[in-house]
Amino acid sequence: EIVLTQSPGTLSLSPGERATLSCRASQSVSNSFLAWYQQKVGQAPRLLIYAASSRATGIPDRFSGSGSGTDFTLAISRLEPEDFAVYYCQQYGSSPLTFGGGTKVEIK
């Protein structure tokens, strides 16, 4: 099983700042099948990024993903008020499918 470790656990930033979230895998993620989701309080998760760097439909270009192998990053170039949420990574390159523990991006 691939274990995904997200860091930091909490990121305290102000609107307009850049956010950088990390997702590290315990072994290489096949085909860079790594996705990122955003979950706001009381809502279902929403797909942001798939295949490490492709934005899902309707996702603003301030969200970008990068990485390969075992190290992946989600960047939010300029935080908007609606971006404060919890972010999860998920690998779908091998079974079982696994999620990271999440990074909370909170308002400083």
Place this chain on the structure above:
Amino acid sequence: EVQLVESGGDLVQPGGSLRLSCAASGFTFKSYAMSWVRQAPGKGLEWVSSISGSGGSTYYADSVKGRFTISRDNSENTVYVQMNSLRVEDTALYYCAKGQVASAGFIRFDPWGQGTLVTVSS
């Protein structure tokens, strides 16, 4: 617009059973794998089970293998999960999610339903 609506969540005693349903609309249901993902209160996301578009292939997390059974009715555009021998640790919000292809082995989840709450307690 793709819509996924879960139902069937309830309070059940340990050792009990429950069947969750997810009604789908807005896409060609039989062409996509479907999954269940759960979230315990205040915790992260855990993949539970997936089923291929045809229903011929199913996958389970070790934590539910042998207790949960996923199935689908492509004529009714609905996916189910039958949950038996429920444990306190199965308490969670259960989400239904659509895969990106028909095969269920390696899928991401998009979109998700709003979830249905399962509480296992005496």
